[in-house]
Amino acid sequence: MPKNITDYRQHFIDHSYAIVENVLTTEQAREGAAVLQDRIRPQCPESYAHIWGTRRQLKTPQHSIPEIARWALHPKLLLLVSHMIDGPFRLNTEPIPIVTFPGKVCGCLKNGDWRGHTDGFSDSPFLGREGRFANLWLTFADIEPTGGAMTVIPGSHYWIETAVATPQFRAEKENNNSYTAEENLDGLDWNPQEVTLQAGGVFFYEGQVIHSASDNLLPQPRLVCAYTFIQKGEPEEEINARQTIYQRFNAEHLNVMDDQMKQLVGLI
Numbered sequence: 001m002p003k004n005i006t007d008y009r010q011h012f013i014d015h016s017y018a019i020v021e022n023v024l025t026t027e028q029a030r031e032g033a034a035v036l037q038d039r040i041r042p043q044c045p046e047s048y049a050h051i052w053g054t055r056r057q058l059k060t061p062q063h064s065i066p067e068i069a070r071w072a073l074h075p076k077l078l079l080l081v082s083h084m085i086d087g088p089f090r091l092n093t094e095p096i097p098i099v100t101f102p103g104k105v106c107g108c109l110k111n112g113d114w115r116g117h118t119d120g121f122s123d124s125p126f127l128g129r130e131g132r133f134a135n136l137w138l139t140f141a142d143i144e145p146t147g148g149a150m151t152v153i154p155g156s157h158y159w160i161e162t163a164v165a166t167p168q169f170r171a172e173k174e175n176n177n178s179y180t181a182e183e184n185l186d187g188l189d190w191n192p193q194e195v196t197l198q199a200g201g202v203f204f205y206e207g208q209v210i211h212s213a214s215d216n217l218l219p220q221p222r223l224v225c226a227y228t229f230i231q232k233g234e235p236e237e238e239i240n241a242r243q244t245i246y247q248r249f250n251a252e253h254l255n256v257m258d259d260q261m262k263q264l265v266g267l268i
């Protein structure tokens, strides 16, 4: 990983993910970890797993953890976002706290059965979208190999962009958006990498990259929160965005936000 803060964006452009360590202090990460573990427990009804086995994420915006969401205001984190997004930006959706308990999720590299997906398909080229958003994941505990890390195929966002231009490929993957080592994915370097990092670090990723969560073979849970930032639009677009804020954020959370947080989400 590059050392210079401005180089993270280039790493992200080339590989579709970037890791930045030491954003929160160890103490801050520990505080966040305690809150997350208190609020998300196996089977707790405020969270769901869907097809993700032991990985549970809070049902947002019905639920929220304001103390965790508030890390979005951390000065180091905002500085990073300011290098990833051109011009003014705001936090766009209720942050999603996630706990991956030990167990099966989506296969793992060690067992050779990991499978990836993309978050749908974008109709605009990555290099045109880049600089307008930042999907940032903050970790409150070390993410070690085989510990439920997000796993990505670096650079595969460009391969996907080319591949989905073929209508047959697009139709197939819209029907079953899954990618495995056994498939004949012509020209794709199948080289999945676990996104491992220490407590207090963040990583960015782009939804068009082939990625997924993975099984957690370790005894400790993976503790993360996903934050989505986007570039601010023209004044009229921002006024329109304000009208939909209650669909994107938890209502009780909006009611207890201080002015700094209200500004970050675009409420004032």
Ligand SMILES: O=C(O)CCC(=O)C(=O)O
Binding pocket: 055, 098, 119, 148, 149, 150, 151, 211, 212, 213, 214
């Ligand atoms: O939890 C993770 O690391 C990955 C989740 C994922 O694949 C997604 O949000 O699309």
